[in-house]
Amino acid sequence: GNSVTQMEGPVTLSEEAFLTINCTYTATGYPSLFWYVQYPGEGLQLLLKATKADDKGSNKGFEATYRKETTSFHLEKGSVQVSDSAVYFCALAPNAGGTSYGKLTFGQGTILTVHP
């Protein structure tokens, strides 16, 4: 079956530091890949997505590139802010779009804390 593995957490950084959160996946076919973020007291929000190999998703200074050869979708940001403190989830949908977008497989989440 499909699975997503995220790096062990939590991650603690100082403001303006570089962020990488690793994500690898196992899936058959051509999955779509996502990063979701959960801010304290809020619901999960889509941060970015990529639907095919070599696609780069980006939003709010965050980026992730769909690497089929390494089955990875690592999240990066060049300079984090205190407001980026949240839980980040890597996820995949079995196919590119359609009903599969409702059936996501999530990683275990990575807690990010950014200090001033």
Add this chain to the structure above:
Amino acid sequence: DAGVTQSPTHLIKTRGQQVTLRCSPKSGHDTVSWYQQALGQGPQFIFQYYEEEERQRGNFPDRFSGHQFPNYSSELNVNALLLGDSALYLCASRHGTLHTGELFFGEGSRLTVL
């Protein structure tokens, strides 16, 4: 524009009881998915409803059942509650006919089983 709303936000039940959780999708959405999120874990897919029918189901026992109403709102029912059912239950909605329609999540209903 209201997003996905869920009720109740918190509830406590005892083993063997039954629980019903409710979800109103985001305006314009017609497809609802339910997820279970145990403490410290990522959400796990339970099932998805579209046009009032269960379309896809994850690896959950038959004690978990659902319903979708003509106004697209949905309920999740769990029978014969176990301690292990304690979790945050998330509802998510999307526009089913949009090929890449984004999934929007509610804030969840936290169930504690004693």
